[in-house]
Amino acid sequence: MSTATTDSSGSNPGLNRILSQLSPDYRNSSVGDTESRVNPSSTNRIPTNDNTWINKFYSLDRLFSGSLLHFLYRIIDITLLLVGLMSTKPKCNLSNHLAVTAICLLIFYFADLIIIALFFIRNMTQRNSNLTEEQKLEQLRRASLVRGFFIFFKIVPVCFGTGYSFSSSLPDSNDCELMRFCLGVVCLSTWLIILIPPTKPELPIRRSFLVECFILLFVLIINCTYIGTVANAISNVQNSSCIYNNAEDLYLGAPLKSYAFVGLLLFACTTSIHIINLIINQIYFRLNRQRQFYVYYYGLQYFLNYSGAIIVIYYFSIGGLFLFQPRSGQTCRQYAPDLYRILLIWEWIRILSPLFVVPLLMILCCLGGWRSATPMAMNPNPPATQETIDSVPIVLFGQGPDQFNQTDCAICRTDFESNEELKKLQCGHLFHPECVANWLRITRICPICRQHMSLTNP
Known part of the structure; x- marks a missing residue:
């Protein structure tokens, strides 16, 4: 399971990238390609909304210690293993190597679910909500390390289960066939998930x-x-x-x-x-x-x-x-x-x-x-920190001198309205607050004149 990483501002770069993508004119931009231009054909801007379903997904995924996408797989695998074990016939008792492997996998899966549940309860407490972003990320790393320990050693029974499920030396009776089938599906799906992990939105x-x-x-x-x-x-x-x-x-x-x-x-x-x-x-x-x-x-x-x-x-x-x-x-x-x-x-x-x-x-x-x-x-053009973005001064359109005589936002190509609040960069160019905030999360250069923005604003 991959853990969350942070940039110099302590924010989640993956989430920042998604937030920037919520504005349609940032889809051609990337963190590694700071020279990419915004598509001028877009003429409408979407206000950045912290309550979109993608933001809610990442918040919920953090509560589940980064395991939300794997949670359904866990439930399906546990159900299949229980079906195989409960179907055991007298001639295929729990001492059978298929049953022992299935029980070992169940132990690892239940341990993983318990860890997820414990961290979920802790993440829901009032004390956790008062922690800083760095402290929350540190807790997420610890949860991922604990879960990674069980997930790593789970590979051992998965290897044995794969070998037993495809072995031709099973007894001639059909007493263990359902257990073999359920265990085999769980083991094969585990290998396929490792090769093709679920993608986040x-x-x-x-x-x-x-x-x-x-x-x-x-x-x-x-x-x-x-x-x-x-x-x-x-x-x-x-x-x-x-x-x-x-x-x-x-x-x-x-x-x-x-x-x-x-x-x-x-x-x-x-x-x-x-x-x-x-x-x-x-x-x-x-x-x-x-x-x-x-x-x-x-x-x-x-x-x-x-x-x-x-x-x-x-x-x-x-x-x-x-x-x-x-x-x-x-x-x-x-x-x-x-x-x-x-x-x-x-x-x-x-x-x-x-x-x-x-x-x-x-x-x-x-x-x-x-x-x-x-x-x-x-x-050479790293993203601006949130403090730098917040420090960009706000001006009212038409209420002060404008050396460039701007009439629209160069990012979203929408006309400015009279007395509309705008952000003014150090070079003097004006932009909508949400547009320039998303842009600066990608690169610290002006979209028009390409002037580098200093780390602090005067």
Whole structure:
């Protein structure tokens, strides 16, 4: 679990980046690219609101010690392990190595939940609310270290559970099959979550229509190839052993046709969501009004993406047991070898793709850092501190001399109103308070003349 980091002002840079993204004209800016310009096509500004759902998410995530996104995974895994243990038959008692591994995992999961609950209760107390930001972050680090201890040692029973679930030396009876199935799903989902961790909400950066179409084209090629090949493979499969009829088919067999049909629905839905998101994103970036609506739409979009990620994780975990476990689905494999072969290929592609993508990204980052002459720590235009931002003087538009004769804000491109409160930088340029505050959280240079802002204002 990643812990929160802070910049020189003691604030959360990830949260600052999201706050800046709530204003539409900052989507082309980044902390590392201080020379990026604001898109002048945007003509409406959104007031910064500390009560947006993204801010509430980060506040709630902090109460849960940074484990909010993993909380649902924990509940699902605990439920699966309890189902497997409660289904134990006399010949598959608690001394069985499958049961021992499941109990060990339950202990680690319950210990993690207890730690989360204890820190949640402490974070809700009045005493904690009186702490400084640095003290709260220190508590969050301690909670992450304690939880990280249990999470690290949880890998040991996960390794044993993975080996036991895919072993071909299990007894010939079916007494332990449900326990093996539940334990295998939990272990495989744990590995997949490590490879593909859930992402926290961030408003998407603005991309050109051509780039968006290229990304969508790549998604369409992959998903349509999957849908086409799988649909062709299941078209002539009619054997009853390949079709799901009752719950026992999940752990005593492998209903590959039903499994493949669910995959077709799943990836058809994800493809549709990609297309809808592209259309709405492009419409939104071309609108002058109703920009706040997109913030709420993105909340729905993020919820659907998060729910879809959970479904995909456990879908491929179940598929791993169907396709890799040597004792599962032998009948369906014999009657539908082409379907089994197609699903096996796609299972390997989906599981191994993160193993190639993550190292590739790391190599590209290393090459970029090696070629860069200036290290990241030597950023010549660091963000301004909150104290510096607050110290920028406020003036009333039209009530004083203006050497530049400004009539609008160069950041959001909205006209100033008479007697409107504005922020005046040291260079003399005027901006809306929320616009320049978000800008200075990214870089300490004026958006117009590029003059560096000193650490303190006169």
